[in-house]
Structures are given as C-alpha cells and as structure tokens.
Amino acid sequence: MATRKPSPDPSVEQIDTGFLDSLVGYNARRATLVIVDAFLRNMAVYGLRPVDFSVLSLIGHNPGITSRQLCATLNLQPPNLVGMVNQLQTRELILRRPHPHDGRAMGLHLTPAGKKMMKQAEVTAFELEETATARLSVAERKTLMQLLRKIYV
Amino acid sequence: MATRKPSPDPSVEQIDTGFLDSLVGYNARRATLVIVDAFLRNMAVYGLRPVDFSVLSLIGHNPGITSRQLCATLNLQPPNLVGMVNQLQTRELILRRPHPHDGRAMGLHLTPAGKKMMKQAEVTAFELEETATARLSVAERKTLMQLLRKIYV
C-alpha cells in the first residue's frame, strides 16, 4: 500500500476575521480602544485618565455629588474611587464639603482651578473625539451614540 | 457690615450625565462593558474569556496562523499570549505544528475537540449578542457595526 506524503502545512497569508467582525462586542471593544488611546495621548497634558476626567466632569456638572453617587453612575467600586479622589484633592482640583443632611457623606466640588482646567479639558476631549471619529459624519456620529445607548441604558 | 449666612449646600438628587453622554468613547465603553459582562456569564460554561474565544476563533478560521499573526490581528502583546496558548494546548483545544517555511514559528491548529467546542461556542456567542442587543433591529445592529468599523479599521 502506497503511503501518501502528507500535504504541506500552508502558511496563512491573509487573515480571515469574518466571524469576529460579525460580533457587536468585538467591534465595540476595538473602537473603544482606539478612542481611549487617543484620549490618553491628548489628555496627558492635563494628567487625566478617562476615569479621572469622568469623575471631574460629573463633579463639575453636579456640585455636591457624593462618592457613592459617582460610583453608581460610573459603575466603579467604592474602594477604587478613594485613591482617585484623594489625588484630585491633593492636586487641588476638588474639595470635600460636609453633606447637608447626611453626616456620613461628603459633597464633592471643583475648586476654581478645577473649574478652569475642566473647561479646557472638556473642549480638548470633544475635539479629540471629533478627530478619532473623523470618518463619521455628524449625523452618523449621532446615530452611533443613539445605538450604543440602546445597549447599555 | 452684615454677614450673610452661607446658602445651604444642596444635595444632588438627579445626576446630570449630559456631557459624558455626548462622547462617543464614553458610550462605546459603557456598551462594551455590558456585552463583555454578558459574554463572561454565557461563555463561562466553555471556560472562555473574550480573548480566548477570539484566539480560538481566529485559529479555527485560519489554520496554521502563528502567534505573531494572532498578536498583530488582536492587538495583543506577544508575552501575554504565551500563557493563553499554553493553557489552550493543555486543555487539548489546540496543537502546534512546525511552520512550513519558518523554523522559528509554529502554526496553530484546532484539535477535533477544539473544533467541536468552537462550533457550539460560536453559536452561543452569536445568540448572547442578539440578547444583549435585543433593543436593536437587525438593520440597526448592522449599521452600528459599520459605524464602529469606521473608527478602528
């Protein structure tokens, strides 16, 4: 009986990502990483990571918000927020004031320096997003956000 | 001169997330986390995290793909892939064969058991996504992925 020489193991030239491309989660994750990367580069001048920016932005638009409320809104674990808030306070971007009617809690506020920085940082964040999503029209960008919100709201 | 009693520090009832909601990155990240969470719960039965699933899916659709090619496609660091590939091999889901014309590289392949499991796992992944994005119509789901790809491709 003749033994057939095993067919050579071909190398992969073009990589087929077809199945992964059909998953919303895969596409959302890849797009998120691109924008986060742009964010890290453009916001480094302010010394802000995405989470710091989110925290400061929420404090700015909700003076007196508590740590618990920040955690619930941003889906953070309370122990992981402690260090961030301490650092932002050390940098004199925020301050803690006693909560009006809950002795356990502290209301968080931006300092004047924090307000000034965030005014600029929010402009930078918006511009960086426009650059990262430059291939989308204004209408497409709006549609994209509406569709994304249908998933997580 | 009369001193005015400082106005009471009001507590925040309704949290304004308006600015963050206007950022594609924030919305993409929140949506991604929801889908990843659903993925972790539904794929736990296979013992697969998103990255394991992506690796196995690419190997399945690209028999003989190398570690380097996996890293480039999935944006992974080579040292972080070593442990994953070793584990998948220990679980007898994949095997390494010499690369046809590069003595440094190894071609990765699914074992019969790996193929059998991935056939089921890909169905589960697709179904879980449909559930997680149930508020989107088929057309909306397609539009969403097209828009996301415009950001990262």
Place this chain on the structure above:
DNA sequence: TATTGTTATACTCTATAACTATA
C-alpha cells in the same frame, strides 16, 4: 541585523472582605 517565541517582571485595573462612623 531583524524576527519568533519566550521568561521575568512591573504596573495598572478591578474586585472582595472587613472595618468605622453615622443613619
């Protein structure tokens, strides 16, 4: 000289248990 796969390692991110003080 450059590349594949690897080891060792460090840094970040995220999660849990348990404590204190207040409600």
Place this chain on the structure above:
DNA sequence: TATAGTTATAGAGTATAACAATA
C-alpha cells in the same frame, strides 16, 4: 440593621526589557 467612606489585599489585564533560536 443598613449605608458612606475607608483600608488592606488579591487577582486580572497590560506593558517593557532582554534572551535564544532562526531568518
């Protein structure tokens, strides 16, 4: 008894430097 904030800590995720074998 429950909640806000905190401490300590563990695990997962991600990144870099450096090496041996091969191109």
